[in-house]
Amino acid sequence: MSLKNKYDVIVVGAGPGGSMTAKTAAEKGLNVLLIEKRQEIGSPIRCAEGVGKKSFKKFFPVIKDEWISTKMVGVRIYSPDGTLVEISDNRAVGYILERKIFDRDLACMAADAGADVFTKTRATDLIIKDNFVKGVEGIRLGESFKVEADIVVGADGVESKVGRWAGINTTLKPKDIESGAEYLISGIPVEDLCEIYLGNDIAPAGYVWAFPKGENRANVGIGILGSKIGGKIPFDYLNEFVKKKYKNGKIIEVIYGGIPVSRPAKTFGNGIMLVGDAARFTDPITGGGITNAIESGIYAGEVAAECIKEEDTSEEGLKKYEKRWRSTIGEENDRSYLLKEFFINLPDGGLNALAHSINKIKITELSVKGLMRELIDKNPWIPAKLAKLFKKK
Amino acid sequence: MISINRYKCGYCGTCVAVCPAGAIELVGAWIEIDGESCVECNNCVKICPIGALEVSDESKK
Numbered sequence A: 001m002s003l004k005n006k007y008d009v010i011v012v013g014a015g016p017g018g019s020m021t022a023k024t025a026a027e028k029g030l031n032v033l034l035i036e037k038r039q040e041i042g043s044p045i046r047c048a049e050g051v052g053k054k055s056f057k058k059f060f061p062v063i064k065d066e067w068i069s070t071k072m073v074g075v076r077i078y079s080p081d082g083t084l085v086e087i088s089d090n091r092a093v094g095y096i097l098e099r100k101i102f103d104r105d106l107a108c109m110a111a112d113a114g115a116d117v118f119t120k121t122r123a124t125d126l127i128i129k130d131n132f133v134k135g136v137e138g139i140r141l142g143e144s145f146k147v148e149a150d151i152v153v154g155a156d157g158v159e160s161k162v163g164r165w166a167g168i169n170t171t172l173k174p175k176d177i178e179s180g181a182e183y184l185i186s187g188i189p190v191e192d193l194c195e196i197y198l199g200n201d202i203a204p205a206g207y208v209w210a211f212p213k214g215e216n217r218a219n220v221g222i223g224i225l226g227s228k229i230g231g232k233i234p235f236d237y238l239n240e241f242v243k244k245k246y247k248n249g250k251i252i253e254v255i256y257g258g259i260p261v262s263r264p265a266k267t268f269g270n271g272i273m274l275v276g277d278a279a280r281f282t283d284p285i286t287g288g289g290i291t292n293a294i295e296s297g298i299y300a301g302e303v304a305a306e307c308i309k310e311e312d313t314s315e316e317g318l319k320k321y322e323k324r325w326r327s328t329i330g331e332e333n334d335r336s337y338l339l340k341e342f343f344i345n346l347p348d349g350g351l352n353a354l355a356h357s358i359n360k361i362k363i364t365e366l367s368v369k370g371l372m373r374e375l376i377d378k379n380p381w382i383p384a385k386l387a388k389l390f391k392k393k
Numbered sequence B: 001m002i003s004i005n006r007y008k009c010g011y012c013g014t015c016v017a018v019c020p021a022g023a024i025e026l027v028g029a030w031i032e033i034d035g036e037s038c039v040e041c042n043n044c045v046k047i048c049p050i051g052a053l054e055v056s057d058e059s060k061k
């Protein structure tokens, strides 16, 4: 099989965002090319693999067993002085995925829907004519190629260049990205709960997480806000934590990664859309980006099909992509971004006070909104401007 | 000039995201830095989770 000269849509990057774009567009009858620069989809992972059950399930009629490593029943948050806030239920509220399998399966689903999929194939630039994106230039197994398309979708992750090539500035300021490191640790006691540790000594303007993967394993990682790094690097903080907490664990895998905690970028232009991390769609407070990548990918695939049918792939035509994500991903990002700005300036005393105010309450709903409502209820010192965002409508 | 310790780098692309000059490229399991376009802001050095990047000695101060 070889690359065709022209497709309706070219998707750059086969993470969850790109594969869902390609799958959706192909199901709508478009001619789709999905390219991935890595030789293996999904590896190495750059993720702690946690997703909320409710937000994940809505995208898939069937959740395959092999996608899921662990079903988790709750989250435990530890404040700097060790006070525990637990959000849990008797049933599963979330999943820890097996992304090496999940990501690859999504790409297979795109292929099954009719998309051409090529790995070890990297986009190096866009073809731009009269201010209109017209295709992709790239390198495949050492050979340069040019392929035309009516629409190019940048699903190229945190390191995205597709937007920049089209003149959209997606550069992140250090205050808008978490720098992360993670171990897969084996041989440690774990429960089916996700743990989160807060504190300026543990993870400045970030957090340490331990997400269970099976019976005696966990993804243990850290994210630290770029603007707060100085002297010690995230890797040092992680090692300190692991030495204290998991002395007898064995480190099976090491990964690094950046997590955008910014406002979304501009996500469309003439002949171009951005999805997932490339569009900076991760949640600025949780750092979660899998479901937003999936959701934006579905929207982009749908909009591509509509605009190609209507023969308007201009910026004006593709504007409806933003309209679609604004009401869901956008609204959540608005809240979470302001919440992040509040939390990163909170000293440990403030974090402890918040934890003390709700540590006796039984919380079952796993959502930032639900947790914030409890906190706002008990802590009148939370700025009214922020509290307003979480009011019940 | 920014130098890369390739034995440390985990090709995660975090440095690429903060480079205002678009001077860094993540090529699969390999990063490249284009010294010509680098504006020596050091964002990449500070953000790298593992400390794989350094300002190298030849850099003009």
Ligand SMILES: Cc1cc2nc3c(=O)[nH]c(=O)nc-3n(C[C@H](O)[C@H](O)[C@H](O)COP(=O)(O)OP(=O)(O)OC[C@H]3O[C@@H](n4cnc5c(N)ncnc54)[C@H](O)[C@@H]3O)c2cc1C
Pocket (backbone or CB within 6 Å): A012, A013, A014, A015, A016, A017, A018, A035, A036, A037, A038, A042, A046, A047, A048, A049, A050, A051, A121, A122, A123, A124, A155, A156, A157, A158, A159, A160, A161, A180, A181, A182, A221, A256, A257, A258, A259, A275, A276, A277, A278, A282, A287, A288, A289, A290, A291, A293
């Ligand atoms: C340490 C860490 C922990 C995280 N934990 C969680 C978590 O627990 N839950 C959660 O929901 N999210 C988490 N995230 C975020 C999550 O991993 C991302 O939001 C998600 O992977 C975004 O999906 P995507 O499809 O947009 O991008 P990606 O999954 O990054 O996929 C982008 C793909 O594009 C490819 N690509 C890039 N450039 C090119 C090019 N020029 N040509 C061809 N291909 C290219 C890349 O190789 C890559 O495969 C975490 C992130 C990190 C770093």
Ligand code: SF4
Pocket (backbone or CB within 6 Å): A256, B008, B009, B010, B011, B012, B013, B014, B015, B016, B031, B047, B048, B049, B050, B051, B052, B053
């Ligand atoms: S941030 Fe560090 S580990 Fe990640 S790609 Fe850049 S140099 Fe490598």
Ligand code: SF4
Pocket (backbone or CB within 6 Å): B002, B018, B019, B020, B021, B022, B023, B024, B033, B037, B038, B039, B040, B041, B042, B043, B044, B045
């Ligand atoms: S020093 Fe600044 S301009 Fe140079 S490569 Fe690093 S981030 Fe880019």
